[in-house]
Amino acid sequence: MADMGRMLVVFGVALVVIGGIVILLGRTGLPLGRLPGDFVYRGKNTTFYFPLASCILISVVLSIVLFLIGRMQR
Numbered sequence: 001m002a003d004m005g006r007m008l009v010v011f012g013v014a015l016v017v018i019g020g021i022v023i024l025l026g027r028t029g030l031p032l033g034r035l036p037g038d039f040v041y042r043g044k045n046t047t048f049y050f051p052l053a054s055c056i057l058i059s060v061v062l063s064i065v066l067f068l069i070g071r072m073q074r
Contacts, residue, residue: 032057 037053
């Protein structure tokens with residue numbers, strides 16, 4: 001049970017760090033979330049937002065970073 005508690009604490013800290021990075025990146029003026037390919041539908045009473053291009057970009061960057069971290073650990 002102690003291992004699961006440590007894992008939850010690590011995930012919580014990681015989420016806080018990632019949230020802080022996202023906030024800082026939002027203040028730098030990067031167009032993340034406003035890229036071509038991010039779909040926005042504004043209806044009369046609703047708004048639907050699907051950041052497809054931003055999700056793909058974040059996925060590629062994280063994949064490269066995690067690949068490099070895995071290579072460095074060998």
